[in-house]
Amino acid sequence: MRRKEGPMAEAAHAITTGAVARRLGVSPTTVRSWDQRYGIGPAVRANGKHRRWAPGDIAMLEEMCRLTAAGVPPGEAARAARATHGGPGAAAPTGPPQNRDAPQTSQTPQTPQTPQTPSPSPRGRQPGSGNGLPLGNVTPECRGLARAAVRLDGPAMESLLEQVVRDYGLVAAWEQVMAPALHAVGRKWASSDDRYVEVEHLLSWHVSTALRRRAVTSPGPFDATNPVVLACVPAEAHTLPLEALAAGLAERGLPYRMFGGAVPVEALIAVVRRSGPAAVVLWSQARSTAAHALATCVADTASGVRGARTTPLVVLAGPGWAGRGAGTGFLRPTGLREALDAILHLYEGLGGGGRRGQGEDPTGF
Known part of the structure; x- marks a missing residue:
């Protein structure tokens, strides 16, 4: 003491x-x-x-x-x-503090098929609880991640991210903990004359580490042929949403190839011709990077042997594609869960081989 x-x-x-x-x-x-x-x-x-x-x-x-x-x-x-x-007014400890909003520990059994979802705090935003970040009404886990990021507390971020992915599953962890914290740091950075850039870099690294760890520890793909190709458009370098999609595909046993940020046009076309993907996901974070001519070119790129050539389904992912005429034949998911469900449905409908469905034109994202 x-x-x-x-x-x-x-x-x-x-x-x-x-x-x-x-x-x-x-x-x-x-x-x-x-x-x-x-x-x-x-x-x-x-x-x-x-x-x-x-x-x-x-x-x-x-x-x-x-x-x-x-x-x-x-x-x-x-x-x-x-x-x-033993601080002022200390009482004898009676065990760990009980937090009804905190994620359940591994001692609480959960059904893997239906992981629980973290709920926003009923108290809403508390003064100072985000250490200066504009969080709004978020889950306690997101608030804790933001606090650890502002403190540059890498071990705390690693531990919390591992726990929320394990307890709630990848999709809920991304949508309700990782993404809101990243958006809050990005908004603070944009409005603070480049302050908090170190917070954004460290948080992004730990989120990326958690996503890749999930991808590697998930079951292998049921079929290595006709993978899902994941790539950022040539002028786009934001890869974290694609990394979340890659981890989700790995969880579901779907084959994928991640090519990361700013993939040149020639390289992307070569990838499609060589790998014969069932789907190509093109990520665009900002409208200035979205390239519909590229999306059309990818959708028209055939692969396979002569006489049996096929083309991929093109998935336009990210806010950069919003509000622009993309034509028909493209998939526009509104979020990670919808993108995963649509790609899984594509594979199920084609027996795992993976080929393009014509005429799909959902809105969103």
């Missing part, structure tokens, strides 16, 4: 609020707010006024950071941190 040497002895090694904030990767305002709102403050103040954080106080703050990153509401996290580290 802390304070064995006495408060005054620990105070000799105390540091300022600014220094402890830099150490934890949060803002000094957040540290002061935790002290004022939840009693997570130093036991001793210099001259009775200024905060000075001793090693035991910092340990309590570190526990507060760990719990909030896991999605525990700040009030419950503060009570648990005080109980664990």
